[in-house]
Amino acid sequence: MTKSTSRWVGASLARKQDLRLVTGHGRYTDDISVPGMLHAAMLRSPHAHARIKSVDVSRARALPGVHAVLTGEDAKRYWGPLAPTIDIGMKVPTVYALATDKVYYMGEPVVAIAADTRYLAEDALEFIDVEYEVLPAVTDTEAALAPGAPLLYPEWGDNVQCAWGMSVGAVDETFARADHVFEFRLPQHRYSGASLEGRAALAHYDAYNRKLTLHCSTQAPNLVRTLVAQTFRFPEHDVQVIAPDIGGGYGNKLQADAEVIPCLLSLATGRPVKWTESRQENLLSGMQCRDYVWYLKVAVSKDGILQGLDAQVLGNVGCDGTCHAAGAGKFLVAAGYVPGPYKWHAFRVATKVAVSNKAPSGAYRGYGKDIANYPLEVAMSRMADALGLSPAEFRRRNFVGKDEFPYQQISGPVYDSGDYAQCLAKLLELVDYDEVKQRQAATQGKSAKYLGIGIASMLEPSGGAVPSCIFNSYEVATVRLMPEGGVLVLTGHQDIGQGSETTLCQVVADELGLTPDDVRVVYGDTNAVPYGLGPWSSRGATFNVSCIAEAARRLKANLFEVVANLWQCEAAGLVAADGAIVEPGGRRMTLRELGNKLHLWPGAFGVVPKHVANPFEVTHYWTSPIASWTPDELGRIRLYTTHPSGSSAIIVEVDAETGKIEVKDVAIVDDCGVIINPTIVEGQLHGGYVQGIGGALMEEFHYDERGQLWNTDLTSYLHPLATDVPDIKCDHVISPSPYTTLGTKGMGEGSTIMPCAAMVNAVEDALKPFGVRVDQLPLTPERVIRLLKTSSIWREMYEVGA
Amino acid sequence: MKFEGESEVSGTPPVVWDALIDPKVIERCTPGCQSLAVVGPDDFELVTKIGIASISGTYKGRMRIAEKLVGERYVMSAEGAGPIGTMSVVGIVTLQDNGDATRVAYSFEATVGGAMTGLAQRALLPIAKLLTKQFFKRVEKVIAGEDLPAEEVGS
Numbered sequence: 036m037t038k039s040t041s042r043w044v045g046a047s048l049a050r051k052q053d054l055r056l057v058t059g060h061g062r063y064t065d066d067i068s069v070p071g072m073l074h075a076a077m078l079r080s081p082h083a084h085a086r087i088k089s090v091d092v093s094r095a096r097a098l099p100g101v102h103a104v105l106t107g108e109d110a111k112r113y114w115g116p117l118a119p120t121i122d123i124g125m126k127v128p129t130v131y132a133l134a135t136d137k138v139y140y141m142g143e144p145v146v147a148i149a150a151d152t153r154y155l156a157e158d159a160l161e162f163i164d165v166e167y168e169v170l171p172a173v174t175d176t177e178a179a180l181a182p183g184a185p186l187l188y189p190e191w192g193d194n195v196q197c198a199w200g201m202s203v204g205a206v207d208e209t210f211a212r213a214d215h216v217f218e219f220r221l222p223q224h225r226y227s228g229a230s231l232e233g234r235a236a237l238a239h240y241d242a243y244n245r246k247l248t249l250h251c252s253t254q255a256p257n258l259v260r261t262l263v264a265q266t267f268r269f270p271e272h273d274v275q276v277i278a279p280d281i282g283g284g285y286g287n288k289l290q291a292d293a294e295v296i297p298c299l300l301s302l303a304t305g306r307p308v309k310w311t312e313s314r315q316e317n318l319l320s321g322m323q324c325r326d327y328v329w330y331l332k333v334a335v336s337k338d339g340i341l342q343g344l345d346a347q348v349l350g351n352v353g354c355d356g357t358c359h360a361a362g363a364g365k366f367l368v369a370a371g372y373v374p375g376p377y378k379w380h381a382f383r384v385a386t387k388v389a390v391s392n393k394a395p396s397g398a399y400r401g402y403g404k405d406i407a408n409y410p411l412e413v414a415m416s417r418m419a420d421a422l423g424l425s426p427a428e429f430r431r432r433n434f435v436g437k438d439e440f441p442y443q444q445i446s447g448p449v450y451d452s453g454d455y456a457q458c459l460a461k462l463l464e465l466v467d468y469d470e471v472k473q474r475q476a477a478t479q480g481k482s483a484k485y486l487g488i489g490i491a492s493m494l495e496p497s498g499g500a501v502p503s504c505i506f507n508s509y510e511v512a513t514v515r516l517m518p519e520g521g522v523l524v525l526t527g528h529q530d531i532g533q534g535s536e537t538t539l540c541q542v543v544a545d546e547l548g549l550t551p552d553d554v555r556v557v558y559g560d561t562n563a564v565p566y567g568l569g570p571w572s573s574r575g576a577t578f579n580v581s582c583i584a585e586a587a588r589r590l591k592a593n594l595f596e597v598v599a600n601l602w603q604c605e606a607a608g609l610v611a612a613d614g615a616i617v618e619p620g621g622r623r624m625t626l627r628e629l630g631n632k633l634h635l636w637p638g639a640f641g642v643v644p645k646h647v648a649n650p651f652e653v654t655h656y657w658t659s660p661i662a663s664w665t666p667d668e669l670g671r672i673r674l675y676t677t678h679p680s681g682s683s684a685i686i687v688e689v690d691a692e693t694g695k696i697e698v699k700d701v702a703i704v705d706d707c708g709v710i711i712n713p714t715i716v717e718g719q720l721h722g723g724y725v726q727g728i729g730g731a732l733m734e735e736f737h738y739d740e741r742g743q744l745w746n747t748d749l750t751s752y753l754h755p756l757a758t759d760v761p762d763i764k765c766d767h768v769i770s771p772s773p774y775t776t777l778g779t780k781g782m783g784e785g786s787t788i789m790p791c792a793a794m795v796n797a798v799e800d801a802l803k804p805f806g807v808r809v810d811q812l813p814l815t816p817e818r819v820i821r822l823l824k825t826s827s828i829w830r831e832m833y834e835v836g837a
Numbered sequence: 838m839k840f841e842g843e844s845e846v847s848g849t850p851p852v853v854w855d856a857l858i859d860p861k862v863i864e865r866c867t868p869g870c871q872s873l874a875v876v877g878p879d880d881f882e883l884v885t886k887i888g889i890a891s892i893s894g895t896y897k898g899r900m901r902i903a904e905k906l907v908g909e910r911y912v913m914s915a916e917g918a919g920p921i922g923t924m925s926v927v928g929i930v931t932l933q934d935n936g937d938a939t940r941v942a943y944s945f946e947a948t949v950g951g952a953m954t955g956l957a958q959r960a961l962l963p964i965a966k967l968l969t970k971q972f973f974k975r976v977e978k979v980i981a982g983e984d985l986p987a988e989e990v991g992s
Contacts, residue, residue, distance in 0.1 A: 081950045746955055
């Protein structure tokens, strides 16, 4: 790590984008209208699983104002199937943007219409006649994997989209010799991110220019361009994807799924076509997530040391986790990271990913790290309880120690840095753990409100470099000096609310001795930026920050060469500070003077010596120094570069009469290495944690056994409100990563990873007098009461008529 | 979703019975009915237009009357599909003498599919009740030989 002057990195700079966003001057896809634009609407399947017997669109086609009515047969005839986003030994179904012979989930688009207005397009849907033959549906993960289950893709012979496993160490022997063996079954339900802005796409095929322009709400414009080109077998360089301001991503917007439908309609009509998803459409078919069952077996010695872990995860990706979106991969990540921040002697894991008649599955803030965290952290607290240890002490005995980094986990990844014990110690202090436990003891049984505290630690593998997948292994970006001395950063990394439009300016300002106002980040236009990949896997602070910091360093070195030549001095003695290149104690040239000299007065010939590399701009390629796709002797690979960590606590009060859980306090200690912007980091921690609380307490896609989704609006699919969440306390431990340029690590997902486990631990701690064990989420009041009813103590105390 | 209730219709059970199973009466009295085709004995195809808020649209369906116990009870089943989803209803209609009037009680089990599912519990029940009430009112008018109102809520 080279040290640079750190003036802006570490500063809580107000976000550059907030002026436009909070004053209502942001520009989102739906704000864009172009002349001649048509509007799209989609007819969606009312059935979860059905054969399409016939589709008659003749009446709709005849309506005045309707310009195109397309079916799956059209999609099949003229365009290709949805291009896969991931295929690491997976079964990839051949599916189209519009259903062809079968529908696989309720809400699947069957027919698309482009009309003069959205009203007309929606109304015209009524003139379409579809005949279905309803087939038996399967929605439950284990039912989908059971013999005799209805098959989504009969040619597969089963409903398994992928399966994988590994074994390291003497697993059976470890369990045979163990002092204690604990077993757990821990499922988690289906829920997902809820962006304020759903999906939106405005496609314009210009036949005279042979060019397809797609404005859409996406996290990864370059990837969407590739996927759209592949789906339409259209030259990729003739596709331009523009992502304006994005109203939230959370991993949900990392594919070209329904976005290709407006493209299809525009190719058919030659006119621009806009589709803005309704909330109902978003809940029906926007990418869903979670939905799995874990079986865990843990061997522990009598002194509370973890010995062996034998785990199996069964995932449910709905109708698909490869083409519609990349949901299947998260269960592989989960399997690789279930060992967590702890040390093990023996490890075995198996994962099986099932397809079912639910909406497709994508990424949502965690992509498997959350799946790895939940069962382990619940198990850790339950085992501590069984062993008579405090949950903190049991974790401390088993953490990877701060002096053991880089530490190779038994499943293969190399953990770069951290101090897990310190995170936990700081947390206990922040939340005043002992005081809470005293208060709990003093108040328990005095009223129907039971106080409880739960903790969870986490590991947030960041910057995944996944082979055979759109979530690949490099970042490329350009840093450009303008003639007037300002700097442009050109990046494929989309600002989706995480604030990279601001933080990247802080990074470049420090490298080049500028202020953040001297730098502008250009993103969201595939024709303006290099083929960088985008924000997912919390990779911004791992890949993109490193890439751009190094690009700025290389540009600075080139500029130093130019100036050293002008001044006939040593480049090594120069520094960049206060908007200028400076010879300490001597001459000074502002970047504006230098930019002018390079471009205009007199121009490059007069100032740039032949041996100097490009002083105008540097496009830099950055890849992980530690990730590796070459299996080691045990067949293990390393996909993640940094491993941020942390611990958090939730304090709840559970009303044993009503089942209501009140969240009284939340505290988070996070270690994301060097912090670029503390306010942004804390904002991410707060927002992410609230999403996790939502998943733990209320958010759930409620499918019935026929595959019908019951809650398709926000009055029945609930999210936490401001009143549901207390002030969140944050603190930090800073263990810089040796594998990134500035020592930064990811931090976008960590706080969403922890809350479900912390919540379960808190509720079980609160209800300890009743011996309750949570077997399902979300913990709605009804579910809490159902759990309490299993307790004879509770029945005696609270059941009417008992 | 269970959906039940009763209505009092002027007329003796034999008169009300004849009206209730008469396709012409069904066609005239079903709120928003655009057409009814008899495809077999007690087997009809209907097109109905509903104009209520979020479930507005044209619904096509099939209706059957079965297990008739003349003047007393029958099983009605119907299934339909419209822009926001599918619905199937099956249930028993019973007639009871009540002086000059007949008490018609119905008990249906409705299954909804598609985007309708989410609306089902909250919005659909009151709408179904409203439409059913309208239906019986109109039957009563037909029996009395009165003119039917041209437009009503929901049609």
